[in-house]
Amino acid sequence: MRTIALINQKGGVGKTTTAANLGAALAEAGRRVVLVDLDPQGNLTLHLGVQLDGVGAATSYRVLVGEAPFADAVYPTGVERLSIVPTDIDLSGAELELASAFGRETLLRDAVKKWVDAHQEAHGEDPADYLILDCPPSLGLLAVNGLAAVREVFLAVQTEFFALQGLTKLMDIVELVKSRLHPELEITGIVPCLYDSRLRLAREVLAEVREFFPGLVFAQTIGTNVKLAEAPSFGKTILEYAPSSPGARDYRGLAQLVIAQEPQD
Amino acid sequence: MRTIALINQKGGVGKTTTAANLGAALAEAGRRVVLVDLDPQGNLTLHLGVQLDGVGAATSYRVLVGEAPFADAVYPTGVERLSIVPTDIDLSGAELELASAFGRETLLRDAVKKWVDAHQEAHGEDPADYLILDCPPSLGLLAVNGLAAVREVFLAVQTEFFALQGLTKLMDIVELVKSRLHPELEITGIVPCLYDSRLRLAREVLAEVREFFPGLVFAQTIGTNVKLAEAPSFGKTILEYAPSSPGARDYRGLAQLVIAQEPQD
Numbered sequence: 001m002r003t004i005a006l007i008n009q010k011g012g013v014g015k016t017t018t019a020a021n022l023g024a025a026l027a028e029a030g031r032r033v034v035l036v037d038l039d040p041q042g043n044l045t046l047h048l049g050v051q052l053d054g055v056g057a058a059t060s061y062r063v064l065v066g067e068a069p070f071a072d073a074v075y076p077t078g079v080e081r082l083s084i085v086p087t088d089i090d091l092s093g094a095e096l097e098l099a100s101a102f103g104r105e106t107l108l109r110d111a112v113k114k115w116v117d118a119h120q121e122a123h124g125e126d127p128a129d130y131l132i133l134d135c136p137p138s139l140g141l142l143a144v145n146g147l148a149a150v151r152e153v154f155l156a157v158q159t160e161f162f163a164l165q166g167l168t169k170l171m172d173i174v175e176l177v178k179s180r181l182h183p184e185l186e187i188t189g190i191v192p193c194l195y196d197s198r199l200r201l202a203r204e205v206l207a208e209v210r211e212f213f214p215g216l217v218f219a220q221t222i223g224t225n226v227k228l229a230e231a232p233s234f235g236k237t238i239l240e241y242a243p244s245s246p247g248a249r250d251y252r253g254l255a256q257l258v259i260a261q262e263p264q265d
Numbered sequence: 266m267r268t269i270a271l272i273n274q275k276g277g278v279g280k281t282t283t284a285a286n287l288g289a290a291l292a293e294a295g296r297r298v299v300l301v302d303l304d305p306q307g308n309l310t311l312h313l314g315v316q317l318d319g320v321g322a323a324t325s326y327r328v329l330v331g332e333a334p335f336a337d338a339v340y341p342t343g344v345e346r347l348s349i350v351p352t353d354i355d356l357s358g359a360e361l362e363l364a365s366a367f368g369r370e371t372l373l374r375d376a377v378k379k380w381v382d383a384h385q386e387a388h389g390e391d392p393a394d395y396l397i398l399d400c401p402p403s404l405g406l407l408a409v410n411g412l413a414a415v416r417e418v419f420l421a422v423q424t425e426f427f428a429l430q431g432l433t434k435l436m437d438i439v440e441l442v443k444s445r446l447h448p449e450l451e452i453t454g455i456v457p458c459l460y461d462s463r464l465r466l467a468r469e470v471l472a473e474v475r476e477f478f479p480g481l482v483f484a485q486t487i488g489t490n491v492k493l494a495e496a497p498s499f500g501k502t503i504l505e506y507a508p509s510s511p512g513a514r515d516y517r518g519l520a521q522l523v524i525a526q527e528p529q530d
């Protein structure tokens with residue numbers, strides 16, 4: 001099972017949109033995908049139209065505080081082979097609540113490991129092919145939990161000026177998690193989001209990002225396309241809402257490049 | 266002195282762009298403006314091209330941890346009547362570092378009060394006409410410090426679907442700060458940012474925001490305009506970089522509406 005955190009502390013760069021639509025495109029291509037909403041805003045949960053069945057439902061918050069096993073928090077979406085661990089409003093208190101918990105940085109990793117081990121035990125295979133985490137726009141305890149729980153990091157990067165400033169800080173945090181919690185952690189992909197090739201600024205920033213991360217920036221850019229911004233209001237992925245739009249094409253293209261990275265057994 | 270926090274936990278909605286350019290437009294109109302960068306990303310500091318003079322410089326972080334008085338952290342920008350309290354990388358550790366500090370929610374308020382009182386004492390007037398805080402895209406301790414230190418809240422809202430989801434949570438936090446820390450706190454303005462009137466989605470979301478906050482949404486929308494995204498890469502406000510662009514016009518228009526809210530003595 002590939003485990004990937006979609007992260008960038010810069011806000012509004014396309015993390016959630018990429019989690020939902022890359023997840024859907026990988027599922028369409030036959031992969032079993034579990035998405036995890038680690039952002040207290042709950043945008044991913046809303047994007048996929050997941051309604052939680054009342055108080056006490058298993059969510060990413062309950063998994064973190066140890067009140068629910070990971071397996072109980074995996075819900076189906078309307079898309080075949082695509083499921084989600086949703087979040088609710090309680091997650092916004094988690095950072096302060098867990099600040100003094102024992103093993104606070106690896107709560108999610110431990111919960112995921114139990115889920116995978118139990119599934120391996122019962123079925124002789126991993127519970128999914130991809131585990132993709134949607135992180136909040138900050139580098140606090142939730143983001144650290146996300147990084148400690150995965151082996152791969154994808155940065156969603158908007159091709160605008162502020163994008164470059166935050167990248168060194170992000171790499172510092174990834175290095176910190178790698179050296180202290182998780183030696184196998186690697187940045188394995190940079191997704192250029194909200195890209196408008198007509199803008200000189202966008203082309204310049206993309207060129208700088210490619211220089212900064214040689215060989216890691218996916219050739220497939222995700223163009224700015226209003227259908228991608230409309231789809232969440234219908235609780236749908238772009239593949240359901242506008243399957244022949246440029247946004248759907250871009251995310252299918254990205255999924256192919258992600259699949260091409262898979263280790264050939 | 267009017268004190269205003271620009272906040273929204275949704276990322277990338279135009280908080281920093283509004284802090285820099287509304288600040289500049291108010292300064293151009295003759296107001297004395299102090300901006301405070303409360304976001305560990307430091308985008309506002311970068312936007313205004315402020316270079317900190319080496320280790321130990323007074324920053325918003327040092328003010329929060331009590332190592333520097335507020336007055337020492339107010340730096341000039343290239344714009345007349347516009348100054349800034351910058352931030353540096355240390356601020357990203359502040360949330361966890363201050364989690365158990367005594368009076369952790371009102372550190373900024375107390376520092377600002379000392380600055381205002383001392384200035385009143387020495388000069389018989391407030392040190393500025395406007396204090397505007399740029400908040401990070403989260404609702405943790407930094408945002409709470411911001412809310413506790415001001416009497417007014419402006420929400421920067423991108424006219425896209427996710428914008429609506431976070432607003433109720435934001436209002437909950439404002440109410441919480443109002444009831445527990447600061448009874449005079451009020452939401453006094455909603456700034457529609459990154460608005461493209463050609464998009465049906467944008468028009469629909471704007472209409473919903475106007476319904477949600479009757480009478481609070483500024484008539485002046487801030488249109489999407491690439492010059493606004495380019496200006497920060499030159500360390501300039503839109504008024505310096507492209508003074509006759511639609512972006513400059515929009516922020517001047519907003520400043521007039523903000524000035525029109527001033528209490529008539």
Ligand SMILES: Nc1ncnc2c1ncn2[C@@H]1O[C@H](COP(=O)(O)OP(=O)(O)OP(=O)(O)O)[C@@H](O)[C@H]1O
Nearest residue numbers: 011012013014015016017137223224225229276425
């Ligand atoms: N390629 C695109 N074309 C058009 N709109 C997009 C695109 N990608 C994202 N958006 C829109 O831009 C906004 C920001 O995207 P999104 O919410 O995915 O970013 P994020 O990084 O997850 O934000 P946050 O930091 O708040 O979690 C949303 O309103 C989304 O619908």
Ligand SMILES: Nc1ncnc2c1ncn2[C@@H]1O[C@H](COP(=O)(O)OP(=O)(O)OP(=O)(O)O)[C@@H](O)[C@H]1O
Nearest residue numbers: 011160276277278279280281282402488489490494
């Ligand atoms: N009206 C506009 N037209 C064009 N680009 C804009 C406009 N307003 C903001 N931008 C750009 O959009 C991006 C997001 O804006 P900004 O950084 O101000 O948002 P923010 O809410 O402060 O983000 P964060 O949540 O990360 O602090 C930036 O790259 C900025 O340059």
Ligand SMILES: [Mg+2]
Nearest residue numbers: 015016039043
């Ligand atoms: Mg998101």
Ligand SMILES: [Mg+2]
Nearest residue numbers: 280281304308
């Ligand atoms: Mg900002």
